[in-house]
Amino acid sequence: MSDWQGAKTDWTPEDDVTDEDFDRIETNTKANREDIDDLSFDVNNIDRRYSAGNFRVYIDQSEDSGHSDNYKKTKEVTVGFGSECRVKFKFCAPTGGAATVYAKIYKNSQPVGIERSTKSADYNTYTEDININPGDKIQIYTKSDFYLNNHPVVKDLEILVDKGLVAG
Known part of the structure; x- marks a missing residue:
């Protein structure tokens, strides 16, 4: 027994x-x-399944800048678990007002997020809930309508779920 x-x-x-x-x-x-x-x-x-939430399982705090008038990958993380998760990032146009800059969440090089735009030199925070599988690449793509003068900047890319430690 x-x-x-x-x-x-x-x-x-x-x-x-x-x-x-x-x-x-x-x-x-x-x-x-x-x-x-x-x-x-x-x-x-x-494979432990989670929902999107506010428990951070990943953060990349570095500032990365895009330099294109077409969407180009600016940040990327490969996830090791399957879940619904919250993707959170900060985004700005550092020269403020000179040109509109854009950002969008992609998964495995395919757009999945809402197009975000700003002319502000101050960082704005954006969040979206998406579904992911182990091995997926979560990416932030950016562009500018006048990229020679104003480069979009992204920082603080976060992946968040509703529970603590994720094992997979």
């Missing part, structure tokens, strides 16, 4: 799955491995 841990058996679609639930499943699976040798996945790589 193994050290099986009891679990709630009256789950409903409205119940949230917690990290404690995943840990209990992993512990039970490992303890009963001899009984379930035909299990076809590795419990160490369970």
Whole structure:
């Protein structure tokens, strides 16, 4: 007989799955491995699903500037988990008023976000919720309507979810 841990058996679609639930499943699976040798996945790589939230799992605080009148990649991060997440970034036109600058969120080099624009030299913060899969590249692309005079600047790219540590 193994050290099986009891679990709630009256789950409903409205119940949230917690990290404690995943840990209990992993512990039970490992303890009963001899009984379930035909299990076809590795419990160490369970894809934990999250929703967009305000818990930061990534930040790139560097300032990066785009130099083009067509959308060009200015920032990029490769994610290691699948989830709905919140992408947050700051964006400005450093010369202020000289030209309109634009930014948009891309995933794997494909646009997924709303086009943002500003003429302000002050940073504005933008957020959008998107779905991602392990290995996806989240990118911020920028452009300017007069790129020789005003280069869009992006900083503080963040990825946020609703829970703590993400394992995948």
